[in-house]
Structures are given as structure tokens and as C-alpha cells.
Amino acid sequence: xxxxxxxxYANGNRKAQQKAYNKTKxxxxxxxxxxxxxxxLGLKVGDSRDAAHxxxxxxxxxxxxxxxxxxxxxxxIRRK
Numbered sequence: 706x707x708x709x710x711x712x713x714y715a716n717g718n719r720k721a722q723q724k725a726y727n728k729t730k731x732x733x734x735x736x737x738x739x740x741x742x743x744x745x746l747g748l749k750v751g752d753s754r755d756a757a758h759x760x761x762x763x764x765x766x767x768x769x770x771x772x773x774x775x776x777x778x779x780x781x782i783r784r785k
Contacts, residue, residue: 742766 726732742756757769
């Protein structure tokens, strides 16, 4: 069995794998919706806050600190 190699992002995702996912229909949709909400909330590039979507919504959300928003996502992954 061959070991996978290649560069990774800080969160552990392999860069080639993530680039391929971002080109899929689902990946592109995620990026577009995230950018749309950031614009709607007036969050600039480099802002210390993330655009956090309300549960089940793809178009509504609130500004939230990066640490809090990303920590909530990791909890969901750990519970599985």
C-alpha cells in the first residue's frame, strides 16, 4: 500500500484533494454562498470575523469570531 504524500493545509487537508473538490459543483456552490454572505455582512478580506451561517440556511447569517465558528465545526466532526 502506497503512502499518500504531498503538501497539506493547516487543517490537515491535502491541497490536491481540496483543489479537486473546489472544482466540483458542490464545492463551487459552497464557495459562492460563503462569498455572498461575506459581502452581505460587509466583512472585508483580513477581517478577524467569519461569516457564520444560521443552522440550515444558505443565505442568512451573522459575523462571528473565527475561533468560535471553526471550533463549532470541529466538534461536529469529532462526534461521529
